[in-house]
Amino acid sequence: MNRVVHRWTSLPGTRFARDAEGHVWAVGARRQRLGPAEPALLAALRSLSTEDGDGLLGLPAPLDVLHGGGWLGVEVSCDGKPLLAEFPLGGVPLPAHVDPPRPPGPARLSRFAVLRRDGDVFVMESPRARSTVRIASAAVLDVVIDPDSTALPEPVRAAVLDRLAAAGFLGGPDEEADFRLRQWGPHELWFHARSRWGGGASADPVGPSTWARDVFAPLPSQHAAVPGESRIALAAPDRPATALGALLDERVSVRAHDDARPLTLAVFGEFLHRCARVRRTMIYDDVEYTARPYPSGGTAYELEIYPVVRLVEGLAPGLYRYEPHDHELVVLPGVDPGICDELLRQAAVTAMAAEPPQVLLLVAARFGRMLWRYEGMGYATTLKNVGALYQTMYLVATEMGLGPCALGNSDPRLLAQAAGLDPLVEGTVGEFLIGSRVRP
Numbered sequence: 001m002n003r004v005v006h007r008w009t010s011l012p013g014t015r016f017a018r019d020a021e022g023h024v025w026a027v028g029a030r031r032q033r034l035g036p037a038e039p040a041l042l043a044a045l046r047s048l049s050t051e052d053g054d055g056l057l058g059l060p061a062p063l064d065v066l067h068g069g070g071w072l073g074v075e076v077s078c079d080g081k082p083l084l085a086e087f088p089l090g091g092v093p094l095p096a097h098v099d100p101p102r103p104p105g106p107a108r109l110s111r112f113a114v115l116r117r118d119g120d121v122f123v124m125e126s127p128r129a130r131s132t133v134r135i136a137s138a139a140v141l142d143v144v145i146d147p148d149s150t151a152l153p154e155p156v157r158a159a160v161l162d163r164l165a166a167a168g169f170l171g172g173p174d175e176e177a178d179f180r181l182r183q184w185g186p187h188e189l190w191f192h193a194r195s196r197w198g199g200g201a202s203a204d205p206v207g208p209s210t211w212a213r214d215v216f217a218p219l220p221s222q223h224a225a226v227p228g229e230s231r232i233a234l235a236a237p238d239r240p241a242t243a244l245g246a247l248l249d250e251r252v253s254v255r256a257h258d259d260a261r262p263l264t265l266a267v268f269g270e271f272l273h274r275c276a277r278v279r280r281t282m283i284y285d286d287v288e289y290t291a292r293p294y295p296s297g298g299t300a301y302e303l304e305i306y307p308v309v310r311l312v313e314g315l316a317p318g319l320y321r322y323e324p325h326d327h328e329l330v331v332l333p334g335v336d337p338g339i340c341d342e343l344l345r346q347a348a349v350t351a352m353a354a355e356p357p358q359v360l361l362l363v364a365a366r367f368g369r370m371l372w373r374y375e376g377m378g379y380a381t382t383l384k385n386v387g388a389l390y391q392t393m394y395l396v397a398t399e400m401g402l403g404p405c406a407l408g409n410s411d412p413r414l415l416a417q418a419a420g421l422d423p424l425v426e427g428t429v430g431e432f433l434i435g436s437r438v439r440p
């Protein structure tokens with residue numbers, strides 16, 4: 001028979017609830033309002049777990065909103081035997097250019113794909129894929145390892161490979177020939193995708209979940225004494241602190257800004273100039289290098305600053321790029337203001353602040369500046385460079401009497417969408433709040 005059936009299913013752990021106003025919600029790791037509890041929607045939700053669709057086109061229209069929100073998976077079976085299940089990573093729909101095209105040439109597994117055991121099934125994940133695939137049959141595993149395998153009859157083998165290709169698990173010659181892909185070590189792209197918000201490569205939580213509370217004891221703040229160690233007391237400085245010493249003592253994170261007296265364009269410009277301008281350029285071994293106020297591993301200076309402005313006197317709200325060579329703000333065209341609002345809103349949540357910041361500085365990396373030269377440690381060096389920039393911004397802001405605060409994450413897809421960035425080429429690796437400081 002070899003009849004391949006695709007069945008829509010809800011993401012594991014999802015439940016559907018009706019609120020007092022009669023709206024239906026999808027509830028899982030996050031929540032989404034689906035719409036009024038009308039019979040068509042309720043019937044479509046019921047069909048998820050009970051009815052076989054006759055192929056991927058069988059998605060009932062009321063479920064579009066669920067599909068777009070990343071709540072639906074698809075189970076593929078053949079003659080009643082499960083082959084695999086594909087689950088989206090959830091969150092904001094990926095921009096179109098992230099969608100991997102079907103690689104040319106013979107099918108083969110991407111060099112970024114990883115196969116691992118999860119309980120009783122094998123799970124396949126990749127930082128280039130938009131979903132996780134759970135493999136339910138040894139014959140599918142054979143096809144994953146050897147796409148020419150005869151473990152599955154031909155139409156079934158083709159259906160499995162089609163699903164893997166659509167999900168982004170197959171790689172082509174471009175993984176070696178295209179610099180955008182070749183520059184990434186698999187572990188580096190994995191780390192980048194899995195440690196950022198936005199469902200990069202896994203649906204696993206990313207953030208301060210305090211998962212270990214009640215399971216493991218927290219570590220004390222001080223290093224444990226080693227048996228047999230001895231200690232040498234150090235004298236505290238007995239001369240007045242230097243200007244830098246005083247700044248270091250004064251530095252704190254400030255999460256609320258004074259909207260009655262906001263940042264001005266002149267002050268914001270001074271801050272950027274003192275933190276991040278290009279001091280000079282030079283050529284070495286046919287490669288352009290620059291000097292700037294903060295240090296940079298490999299002199300790569302791969303970091304770009306994208307200010308998302310809510311309130312700066314003399315500067316319209318919106319998204320800009322700081323051009324450090326000429327000390328200018330580049331006005332990015334056609335940016336959806338809704339994305340800026342969402343970025344500012346997320347920043348407030350991350351900082352646990354009542355109001356969005358006056359300015360959110362998104363720090364993006366032009367990965368190729370670093371990865372062109374460094375193998376295996378390039379991405380790690382970029383993150384260290386973010387730390388060097390953060391401390392420079394903290395100290396300059398403190399000296400200028402401004403309110404600075406580093407942040408730990410944002411959804412990189414929002415900047416990618418707003419600024420039209422290819423996430424393999426340039427993407428968010430840091431975020432920092434800046435604004436006028438409330439005076440006592």
Ligand SMILES: Cc1cc2nc3c(=O)[nH]c(=O)nc-3n(C[C@H](O)[C@H](O)[C@H](O)COP(=O)(O)O)c2cc1C
Binds near residue numbers: 252255352390
């Ligand atoms: C890499 C990094 C990430 C941070 N992420 C956040 C964050 O997401 N939210 C937040 O409110 N503060 C964040 N902070 C600020 C720290 O919470 C803060 O530095 C720490 O509590 C020490 O306080 P202080 O900076 O006032 O001395 C971050 C700081 C750093 C260096």
